[in-house]
Amino acid sequence: MLKRLLLAGLFLSISLGLAQTVTITYWQYDFKSKVEAINELIRRFEAQNPGIKVVHQTFPYDAYQQKVAAAIPAGQGPDVVNLYYGWAPTWVKAGYLVPLPEGWTKELDQEFVSMVQAAKVGGKFYGMPTAVRSLALFYNKDLFRQAGFANPPRTWEEFIAIGQKLTVKQGGRLVQIGYGVAPDGQDHHLVREVLVRQFGGRPYSEDGRRVLYLSEAGVRTLSFYTDWVRKHEIGVPGFFPGNNGYRDGFIAGKIGMIIDGSFAIGTIQQGARFDWGVAELPVERPGGRKANFGSFWMHGLTPLATGPKREAALKFLAFITSEEAQRYWLEKVGELPARKALIRDPKLSLHPVYGPFILSLGYAKATPFVDESAQRKVMVDAINRVLLQGMDPAQSLKLAAEEEQKILDLFWR
């Protein structure tokens, strides 16, 4: 009799214990170091939270959104999903994300770098990042030395001068260029978020609903940028073949300078066979206004995380964005931490590669996209109309502003 009671008791407690195990699913795109990092973080999280199990699934970067678009409506997707911050409004509108708890707002506002404000849609936070990125100038030290330049450019004037010196023609054809022009690379961010601000304007209104770059500053920006190709001839778009030709060309040693994101550090480190350096983006004049485009991948909550799954998902979210996790992430993946406390580390600011990026985090802004895919195209087209069809920059910018305002209006309707 006692044995039976004991067995029953054992059975009951085991089944109760099993019944407590909640399984949540986390999705991100497949990138070796990130996959390994999350696996390790999951291991630590599950050790601290024995009732929760996290299933980690990854998909190819190029097809990530398609996966989510199909999965969630069928109730089959993740509970916690990693997404590019710029996709948030589109996803929120289509019902693919739910807001984070109100109580978390204070911490996100105060402890995380300012660009994280872009994770808000309609005043509520829909995600939080482990790491952030920004832009910087990558330059080929060997080519610089050969042309007699010891330091990276501080102002755009210096930038153009160096660019011109590094642009080489042989037999009438370009064999090397000073700057890797890439409207569909990071240059559209450069124009929209960096140059417009440096020249005294601003791209959008505070609430993100109105296009403001159709201003004197905006026109000057577009003219200035396109003049790099048309007037100063420091580079041409599509110089080096391939999907990210500007970066590949830099790695091949055929391009003197590129403006790229911190996510490119790994690739450049692996591929470049020359001495290279990183510098903060140039400014209009010494002491002039600094600006940078920041971006981040954040972790969001989907409508599939309900009941006990929601609690578990929130615990997981808090864990992978904690200080400890971010510190580990920086070590393992090489991405900049999203918390202000960590970027204040002096060692980081002095790091030859990370330093310029870290310094920019204090003033970098993330563009409040509502339809990232379409808005990106608007700026790329604006630039291309000038470069490929010779349109007047003011006219091209006007068309772009109209197009983009329509997109914004349609979204906020």
Place this chain on the structure above:
Amino acid sequence: MRLTLGRREALWAYLFLAIPLAFFLYFRLFPAFQALWLSLFEWHADPSARRFVGLAHYHQLLEDAVFRRALLNTFLYTLLGVPAQIFLGLALALLLQRTPIARDFFRAVYFAPYVTPAVAVAWVWSWMLSPHFGLVNEVLVLLGLPPQPFLQSPSQALPTVTWVVVWQNLGFQIVLFLAGLESIPRQYYEAARIDGAEGWRLFRHITWPLLNPVLVFSAVIGTIGYLQLFTQVVNLNFTDQGGPLNSTLTLALYIYQLAFLRFQLGYAAAVTAVLFALILLVTLIQLKLLTRRVEL
């Protein structure tokens, strides 16, 4: 009661067609209608939040300049690509048929592009067509001609993409036409030769008419394929999909962008409906005009 010959034949036909037809109805037509039905709604992941909007998306189409561009491009691809691949495919097939030496080798050579993965093809061509480093421009310069921007130019991008697609499809066109040529019984040729015909006359009176079913197939399928062109367009201008200033954008790519990158499935479904109607119309016309019953 014995079934008439006609009824028996019909019964056999239904028997043969039962499984395939059931398959198509359940796995293709029904989902297609579901997808098209979405065009009347404002999409939302939560089905209860989807709003009925009637023909609103279709009105939106009328004012969408990008849609018009995609429509135009899709037509251009088809008008350029289909005749090109039929002409080249047939010509090469005829040539290969007559070349007894190393036939296998040549067939493999022409087929290689068809089996090469799309990413590899796109990468190689974007290198070859690179304005500053590409082989093609090297040759042009050697011949004294100015280098061309090809995929970088809004005016040249579409014909360039068409060329890559034709080039890649050639392998299959050749296989198809070879199969068609080999299906023509030699007896007909012999009989005609006895009657004194040869060369061009043989082609005109035996080959061409007897190839009609295969030609119709190539034309119809080719058209349906080009009207839905997607993969090469995406891969050849990967970071600016749809080409510089939408010059290579197709309806299929536009649908994909709307559905999977901008999560506007209702609107995407409307574009799909238009594409579907287009393909149906063109196919019906082609079948009517091109099919010829050959009496022997």
Place this chain on the structure above:
Amino acid sequence: MVLPFVWMVLTSLKPFPEIFQLRFFPQEPTLDNYRQVLRETGFLRWFWNSLLVATITTLSVLFFDSLAGYALARLRFPGKDLVFLLILSTLMVPTEMLVIPWYVMSAEKGWINTYWGLLFPGLMTAFGVFLMRQFFLTLPQDLFDAARMDGLSEFGVFWRIGFPLVRPALAALGIFTFLGNWNAFLWPLIVIQTPDMRTLPVGIALFSGEAGTAWNLIMAASSLAVLPVLLVFFFFQRQIIEGVVLTGVKG
């Protein structure tokens, strides 16, 4: 013609930094890419999955499509044109839009991340039905009449007489179907959840990311992926060359 192919293989032999150099031939050829692809990725698993799915669909298509094509070409029955048009119309909606209803269907029935989920969309194709119909149309009527008079059932007529005579078409269809399935990307991507179910195209797509593309690995994987297709091609094209010899046509 073969340049891209050759380029692909040559690139697969280059170490990562070299792919940015514009030289045709590798300076320091290495088999490291192949080693990495075969050992450190799920390549062999992807290969097996693709092989299984492509083979099964090709066999299914060859049988069912020719069955349907035969009926449409050589049998008379009411509603023939309508049926043909109905089947043909399934080609007119791009796969991109069908993917979502298929996914919802698969989710409801538990087909997600299963072999059946990978297989079902491609088991029969209107492309194949159309092709076989066209080829069956080219055959002379007397052939079939003679066979029927000899007492063969209609299926016998199809299987023993019609089917062997359209071998070139079957070969072409076989090649096309196998290749189409081998390279299919969107649907496998959507229906697969776990790494062990990945097919080749989905797996190879993992080599490219936000920070750039590991072309050396992609080319190595692609070079390996092409091998079965070439085999299928060589096998089937023999069938095309052999052609068709008609015997006993005289009536």
